[in-house]
Amino acid sequence: MLRSLVKPLARAGQDEPPSSPxxxxxxxxxxxxxxxxxxxxxxxxxxxxxxxxxxxxxxxxxxxxxxxxxxxxxxxxxxxxxxxxxxxxxxxxxxxxxxxxxxxxxxxxxxxxxxxxxxxxxxxxxxxxxxxxxxxxxxxxxxxxxxxxxxxxxxxxxxxxxxxxxxxxxxxxxxxxPTLTLIALCMLPVLTVIGLYMRPRLYEGWERVRENMTRFNIFLAENIAGMRVIQAFVRENVNLGQFQAANQRVVTEWMKVIGLQSWFSPLVEITRSTALVIVLFIAANRLGVGGEALTVGTLVAFTAYINNLWAPISTLTNMYVxxxxxxxxxxxxxxxxxxxxxVTDAPNAVALPPIKGEIVFDHVYFGYDESRNALEDVSLRIEPGQLVALVGQTGSGKTTLASLVCRFYDVTGGRITVDGYDVRAVTQQSLRSQIGVVLQEPFIFSDTIANNIRYGRPDATMEEVIAAARQANCHDFIMQLSDGYETVAHERGSQFSVGQRQLLSIARAILADPRVIVLDEATSAVDTETERLIQDAFEKLMAAEDSPHGRRTAIVIAHRLSTIRKADQIIVLKHGRIVEVGNHQTLVNKPGGYYAALVRAQATGH
Amino acid sequence: MPRLLAFLKPHRKLVIALVLVNFFLSAMLIVAPLVIKAIVDDVIGARRLELLLPYLALLLLVTGARAAATYFYSYGQNALGQLVMTDVRAALYRKLLVLPYSFYDKEQTGRLMSRVSSDVESTRIFLSQILVESLNHATTIVLATIALFEQSIVLALLAAGPMVASGLAMYFAHRRLSEPWALQHQLFAKMSATLQDSLAGVKVVKAFAQEAQEERKFMATVAEVRDGSLRINDLWNRRWAVIGSIGRFMQLLMIGVGGYMVMGGSLTLGALVAAISLSLLLLGAVNALGTQLNAFSQTATASVRIFELLDEPVTIRSPARPQRLDGELRGEIEFEQVSFSYPTSRANTLQDINLRIPAGSSLAVVGATGSGKSTLVHLIGRFYDPTAGRVLVDGRDVRTLDLAELRRQIGMVAQDALLFSATIAENIAFGRPDAPREAIERAAKLAQAHDFIVKLPDGYDTKIGERGIGLSGGQRQRIAIARAILLDPRILILDDSMSAVDAETEKLLQAAIRTVMQGRTTILIAHRLSTVEQADHIIVLRGGRIVEQGTHVELARSSGYYRHVLEMQRMSAAETMSEALPITPQVVGV
CATH class of the missing domain: 1.20.1560.10 (ABC transporter type 1, transmembrane domain)
Known part of the structure; x- marks a missing residue:
């Protein structure tokens, strides 16, 4: 019986994967x-x-x-x-x-x-x-x-x-x-059945209300955020209809649960009163009034005790839910x-000592899943201070290759070394703290500008922060903000343009002073002036003028011809394999070359 | 308050029914102790067993009546709440639909959402629960007090002290705690935001090996929430120790004094038992009322915010008697001495713009970020009204036209290519929900979107956004272009809408758009001059003024801004070389 009573919940958990007992x-x-x-x-x-x-x-x-x-x-x-x-x-x-x-x-x-x-x-x-x-x-x-x-x-x-x-x-x-007690307890099974029948159904019903509510809220949030489009496309009436339908679904579900829930406390109340009435009736009739059995004190005590028994049992029936x-x-x-x-630190991992920035890929294979390799047999050697441009179409493996240097994933075959150390043999912390990453969609934390810039080196002084910001061409716009470097960024830095966010993330990389930088050039067009500032900041980041060790090793996922032209090595990737390696001069003149074709396509675009 | 009550007006029959049922419930609540009193005095005291059955039957009857009334009340009260909430929400949503762009410029989605969800919820609770239940408690208090005095004036006066103390303690406890509670909400929000930030930025966290720093930040906010919560608990525990225990102390006091009275013969035992039950009922009602008086002021502030939104002026609406467009527009656009400034800025965003775009021709608008390009094109569909001057379409001031009629003739592709959580087909058919599938596909083909769409798991029926797949920036822009093309508008506006499309596709797209432009007035905003070159006429904006205009050939020969940009772009070849990488889906609602 219990099984049928509590049936609905089994459905509620249906879409969860099988879990431990x-x-x-x-x-x-x-x-x-x-x-x-x-x-x-x-x-x-x-x-x-x-x-x-x-x-x-x-x-x-x-x-x-x-x-x-x-x-x-x-x-x-x-x-x-x-x-x-x-x-x-x-x-x-x-x-x-x-x-x-x-x-x-x-x-x-x-x-x-x-x-x-x-x-x-x-x-x-x-x-x-x-x-x-x-x-x-x-x-x-x-x-x-x-x-x-x-x-x-x-x-x-x-x-x-x-x-x-x-x-x-x-x-x-x-x-x-004892007799009266046994009589009073007679109603308990009824109460338990009511509880066990209703509680899971109510729980499930409220879950459904919650789901519909969430869906309604998503609909609403989307409509508010997209109101400009709705008005521009004169969709007001269509969306009003959708709104009312979504709202009606919430109301219908709500009233369905209420229809059930409204019975709950009256039913509990009826069982309680019935128990009391039966007790009083039997006590009076069978045992006589005023004697041992039905005194005023007993009446008062039993009324209280039946109350006090009903409350915990009604709660306990909820325990299953x-x-x-x-x-x-x-x-x-x-x-x-x-x-x-x-990716975990090996048990005997050592801290990577300060590096010069030599990176070697030795027959590297990698796949995000077993079925398909994202990189196949990639071998390359990057000397300290070199600028390497990765070129190829979406899905050719550029981003994957760059991520492997930071050991965001482990290779499935071959090995990657930095200054001769296998990246798997050193601690992740010591490896990554020497590599600076600039993502295409720069992430700005909801913190002050200063803290965002000193993100990689939390102990940097304000002077160092400002120096880095100047190099990255963002000092000027920061100073125009109401609180300068102490301005708190909105969620994800939404008050800044894409270009400004890129400049901030370059400043962040400059201050962290890594020997190796991995840089994903942005594809989205910014206005020409900002574009120039970003290029200039990139230059300074790579040149590392303040650093005693000279130019940083830079691996750039390149989208701009100007960056690629300057590269010491251009790595052209296709379907996870390196198809061409060389500098612009050699590659562009290579007859039938993939790179040469790309550049030609680019040139005719003008 | 009267305005708030107006929401109840359409449902006044239900409200009256609920109030009556409530009154009945309160009365029945008082009857039960009185029946017990009769049993104690008449059946047990006077030993008249024959009276027991009628009294017990009465007790069951009262319980049954109460149960039925409780059911009706609970159902009716929820129905009222849902009805009111639907009305309030619909009123707000209708308002949101007509509020102009300038309103959405200053409001954040999150804030508006809390108007429409949590403030409406507070209003619902207020109108359907607090109001009726306060009435219920007040009724109970009156009836129980009368019944209590009936039993014994001495006991009634004895109970009055603890009762008033408890009600006041409850009221002040809630008042004292309302501020810490509000603060706690903020602390909690801060904790969530910090966690969200760490998780969303996890790539940067790991790239800079700053896991420990993030943990410190997060745990600091967790500790703040804990301390706040414990502080509130302590404040409440101390007050609850008094409020929660007062009932039993009162009961014992009544047993003591009342006991001597019964022993002295001045009170029946039944009256004592009934007086104690009644005073406990009374105490419950007093405490509940003390709680609800606080909720009164809190919901009041929530509904004030709702009315603020409902009262927001609609600055842009169709004139009462609009000029009718006879059939289709030709598409001639004219700006006459137009100036515009946003309410938030003192400087003019547009200044003395004079411009005529002949029907069927194309215009390109060039300029740096913030030069007024987007603002200019938004004046045509009357998304903003100029602060001075006039915008004319087919020689008629746009302010004299019907808004819907005007906007239906304009296909607008905005910068951010905002899509909705729906299928791709539904997104393309956004402006023409009844468009046949062939028309949708034709538009998608023109926008160079068909090829990637058919490769998606469900083709045109693939869901995007929430619980759907993410698209790259370039793909989203192409769908937004298809959406505008499907409208077959007389005026097509492309506001920097190919920025994320890769170079190769852009070339195809430009060719396609050239076809689409045939016979339509087209306005293009673009950073890339390769897009701009093909326009019949080009204007360069700077600081809200037109500083240069002419054809590409003319402007390239001049020595102005256009020439400067042209050279810079040639030099740096700032063209994307490969397909834009898929970026975080920016479909709203995610």
Whole structure:
């Protein structure tokens, strides 16, 4: 029967990949409590004390009524009343202390979990970050982590509280009158069935509302962001229709759940009242009024106890839903934590000493997946201080080749050395800190301009920051900002033009002072003046005039003929293989050459 | 407030029904303790067993009636909430549809979203819950107080003290905490933003080997959220220790005093039991009211923001009696002494523009970033109104024409090639949702988009954007061009709309656009002079003024800005050499 009662939830989790058995997930989840087990035990102890005290209230009240008030006996009335006051004071002292304790345990767990997640995710390789949307990973940190934490602390405490409360109530009811207790308990299965039937269906219903709500919000956000296009294409009426349909879907789903939910508390209330009425009726009829069985005190106590029994059981029927939701979150979190970084430091990795900048590819093979190689048998030698231009069409392997130098991926065959060190034999930290990367879509952090520039060297002084900014031709526009270098960039630096963001990222690379730079030239057109500034900044970055070691080694994914012309080596890639190598002069004159054809196509464009 | 209540007006029957049901619920709440009192005094005290059955039947009846009323109330209250929310949302959305570009220039999507989602939600809760329930609690308080005084004036007065104290404590606790709660929202948002930044920029983080620094930044924000949350918890725990415990203390006080009264014979036991139940009911209602009084002021601010948006002036709308265009436009455009400035800037973005574009001819607009190129073309479709001068289409001031009629004749391809989360076909048919598939494909072919579209997994039915695939910048621009071509507009405006298209495709696209331009008035904005060269007429903008104009040949011979740019581009050959790399999909809503 239980299976049919709780059926809907099985569907809710359908599209999740098969995961480890729930018991395993659960025990792993509970291992997060281990460091706090002592504090947790003390806290749960207080819960038990409090709940016991609280459930004694009706018992004491019954005594006050039956043994004193009803029979007009004031002896011992005041001391008992005083005892009741003390019990209540102790109980509430306990409630205060336990909230304090559980909240602290809860935050300790959550902070640790978030730190563990962050460390893990930051350590994951490019492969992971390229495939997982940021929003999805964020949900693990925020929503799922809180769900787990809430389960481990509040839900565990609530279960202890509810179970203890239910048991104590039943014991005390038996102590008052076993027959009446058994009669009262008759309605409990009905309550349980109602709970087990409705809770999962309500949960599923609200999930559906939430989904529709999310879809509606996405629709709305898109419409607001795209309102200019909507107006330009005179689409107002069509979109108003879509809006109303989306809104109606939310309303329909909402009212469907409400139609069910509105029954819940009336039904619980009916079972509770029915239990009370049956108890009173039987007590009065079978056992006689006013005698042992049905005194005023018993009536008062039973009314209270039936109340106190109904509340925890109604909550406990929800545990199945809570458990399912928690297991779903736990699966996702553990799956993330179990994702292994594909690039890791070797156990005996050494720190790469300061390099000159010689890079060698030795018969390198690489594929993003097993089925297809992105690079095949690539061998090349780059001398320190050389400018190397990578040329080829989209998908020819330019970006892949550049990424391998920084060891964002590991080669599947062959090897790459920097100054004679295999990149897999040195620590990632020491390798990457000597290589500067300028991406085509520069990423600006929501931090001050100064901190963005000193990103690779957080200890750089303000003078150094300004010097780097001057070299990268961005000092002037920075000084025009309201707060100069202390201006805080909006999300992703949206207040800056693409050109300005490129200049900032060049300044960042200059300040980091790497021996090797990997540069992805932007394809999007900026106005001619900014273009000149960017070219000039590139020049200075590569020339490295301030550096005692002379020109930096530069690997450029080149889109501009002017850059390619200056290159010491041009590497022409096609389908992951090097098809031509040489400088502009030799390649352009090569009869039937791929590069020569490209340049010709370019020239006729004018 | 009266304006807010106006949202309830269309549903006044439902509101009245809910209020009545509420009144009934409150009354029934009071009946139960009174029945118990009767059982205690008449059945148990006076030993009249024959009365038990009627009383129990009454108790069950009350429960049943309450259950039915609760169901109706819950359903009705939610229905009211949804109805009101739909109305408010629709009013806001309708408003958003007519607000001009200048409004969207100053507002961020995120802020507007919170108007339409969270502020509307607050308003819904206020109108459908807080308002009716406050009434409910107030009714309960009145009825329970009367019933309590009926039982015993002494006990009623005794309960009054703790009751008032509790209600006030609740009210002030919420008031004291409202600021820390708001702060906590900000701290939480900051934590999310920091995390988002680290994850979105993970390539830079790893490239610069700054994982540890990012962890420190993130953990600092986590610690802030923790400290804030613990501070709030402590504030609340202290107050709750008083509010939560006061009921039982009150109950014991009543048992003590009332007990002596019963023993002294001045009160029946049933009255004591009923008085205690009633006072606990009363306490619950008082506390709930204390909570809701706070919510009153909070929702008030939320609805003020909604009305601010609803009151936003619509500066651009069709005239009451627009001049009708007789059939199709010819497409002649004229700027007469046009000046324009954005409300946010003091300087004029456009200054004394005089320009005539003959029907069917093409014009190229050249100039540095911020010279006013985009602004100029946006005046034609009346997305902004000039601050001085007139813009004429076919000799008629655009302000005298029907907006929809005017805009339907203009195909606009904007800089950012914004697409929607829908299929590619739906995106191309954006301006003509009923266009047949052949027409869509024809437009895509002209825009050089057909070839890459058919290679996608579902061809024209491939979903893009949210949960769909990402397209490169060049691909998005080509779809945006197809979208404009499909309109078959008399006036075609291409605002720097080929910037991300690779050189080879651009050449094909230019040829295709030359075909499309036949017989239409076309305006091109471009950085690359190879695109500009083919126009019949070229103007150069600088600081919002036309500083040079003529044909390519004329301008190339002059010694102005155009010549300068031409030479620089030839020198640096700033042309892309290969297909643009796929960049992050910038379809909105992602």
């Amino acid at each position: 729930p018991r395993h997930t659960l025990s792993r989840l509970f291992s997060y409590l281990r460091p706090y087990r002592l504090r947790m035990l003390v806290t749960l102890g207080i819960y038990v004390v409090c709940v016991t005290l609280a459930q004694l209230y009706p018992f004491v009240d019954r005594k006050l009524i039956d043994e004193h008030i009803a029979v007009g006996n004031p002896d011992g009335f005041l001391p008992l009343l005083f005892l009741a006051v003390v019990m209540h004071a102790v109980n509430w002292g306990g409630v205060y202390v336990r909230s304090h304790l559980i909240q602290r345990i809860s935050w300790d767990i959550l902070v640790n979990l978030r730190q563990q997640l962050f460390r893990h995710v930051a350590g994951l390789s490019f492969k992971f970050h390229e495939n997982e949307p940021v929003g999805k990973t964020m949900t693990r940190f925020i929503g799922d982590a809180s769900t787990l934490n809430d389960f481990l602390t509040n839900q565990v405490a609530n279960v202890v509280n509810d179970v203890m409360s239910g048991l104590i109530v039943i014991v005390l009811m038996f102590a008052i009158n 809570v458990l399912q939701a928690t297991l779903a979150s736990a699966d996702k979190v553990f799956q993330l934590l179990d994702t292994q970084p594909t």
